[in-house]
Amino acid sequence: MTTPDQTHPDLSRYHRQTLLQSVGEKGQRRLLASTVAIVGCGALGCASADLLARAGIGRLILVDRDTVEPTNLQRQTLYTEADAAEGLPKAAAAAARLQQVNSDIQIESRIADLTPATIGRVLEGSPDLVVDGTDNFLTRYLLNDYCVREGIPFIYGGAISTRGMAGAFLPGGPCLRCLWPQPPGAGGDTCDTVGVLGPGPAIVGGIQASEAIRILAGDRAPGPLVEFELRPLRFRRVDLAPAKDEACICCAKREFEFLDRSGAGEAALCGRDAIQLAAPLGAGVDLEALGKRLAPHGDFRVTRYLLRGELKGEPADAGGRIELTVFADGRTIVGGTTRPERARAIRDRYVGG
Numbered sequence: 001m002t003t004p005d006q007t008h009p010d011l012s013r014y015h016r017q018t019l020l021q022s023v024g025e026k027g028q029r030r031l032l033a034s035t036v037a038i039v040g041c042g043a044l045g046c047a048s049a050d051l052l053a054r055a056g057i058g059r060l061i062l063v064d065r066d067t068v069e070p071t072n073l074q075r076q077t078l079y080t081e082a083d084a085a086e087g088l089p090k091a092a093a094a095a096a097r098l099q100q101v102n103s104d105i106q107i108e109s110r111i112a113d114l115t116p117a118t119i120g121r122v123l124e125g126s127p128d129l130v131v132d133g134t135d136n137f138l139t140r141y142l143l144n145d146y147c148v149r150e151g152i153p154f155i156y157g158g159a160i161s162t163r164g165m166a167g168a169f170l171p172g173g174p175c176l177r178c179l180w181p182q183p184p185g186a187g188g189d190t191c192d193t194v195g196v197l198g199p200g201p202a203i204v205g206g207i208q209a210s211e212a213i214r215i216l217a218g219d220r221a222p223g224p225l226v227e228f229e230l231r232p233l234r235f236r237r238v239d240l241a242p243a244k245d246e247a248c249i250c251c252a253k254r255e256f257e258f259l260d261r262s263g264a265g266e267a268a269l270c271g272r273d274a275i276q277l278a279a280p281l282g283a284g285v286d287l288e289a290l291g292k293r294l295a296p297h298g299d300f301r302v303t304r305y306l307l308r309g310e311l312k313g314e315p316a317d318a319g320g321r322i323e324l325t326v327f328a329d330g331r332t333i334v335g336g337t338t339r340p341e342r343a344r345a346i347r348d349r350y351v352g353g
């Protein structure tokens, strides 16, 4: 890792970008002096991190809790078959790849689960901007709280199935909670249950990187939210300004509910090879719908109180299969593991939230 010489950086490799009026040499110097945290190094994070490293963001902080798996390779463009065979942590594999792409910038990998308890440590280093590469709403709301509190831009993005959405939330403008006051709650679609077409997150990550470059180069005008559907192809632009809520609990009242939740919301269950995850804030779970959606992944029993069954594709830590129990309020028990980060990953993957 090298630290760029910010007094006399060599800008020649960025020539095609400094030619642009919207960047120029002045903007390029600003990019080289910037720190960006990319939270989540899945398909979205791969796309945005690749472009931001090439664009010469001086310092990148890459955060992810997962390891590379063969099913990631269809869309997560920074990883190779060798990374999957080794089961490398995504943050480490991405950092290694990007350091080969641009050795002038500083890249830090942080292999961690982002929770209210860990966010201060995981995002240590005063990022100027946070890029959303997450796959779940709880982490997005946590990041929204963090960015509003710190007064830094939050570049939201999401992609699933054949659709996607991206947009920048800037200090003083509407925040994520102005637009959507509560997370949708568990039971929604996830990439692991309904799938995702690779180009979708690549487009979202591209828009996120473009907005990050624009803002860091000095243009802090509010941007729109862009939504698209790839089948059939259709784009839609949503003006964000009218979404500003003067009574927003987060950006107006400055109450940071997601940051303030005590602990990580999870606990190992005594005497059992299982982790319990607290119910997320927001709506409960439609257990019937969840049962139907999970049917391809195993045999699940649904009662009015809970859903329970084993996941075919998820081996338990010590043999057998992972057993998933979801209560109507969203509280989830992941049996067959004692690792909180694995339990959270499985919950986000199959239950959503």
Ligand SMILES: [Zn+2]
Residues within 6 Å of the ligand: 174, 175, 176, 177, 178, 179, 245, 248, 249, 250, 251, 252
């Ligand atoms: Zn707000």
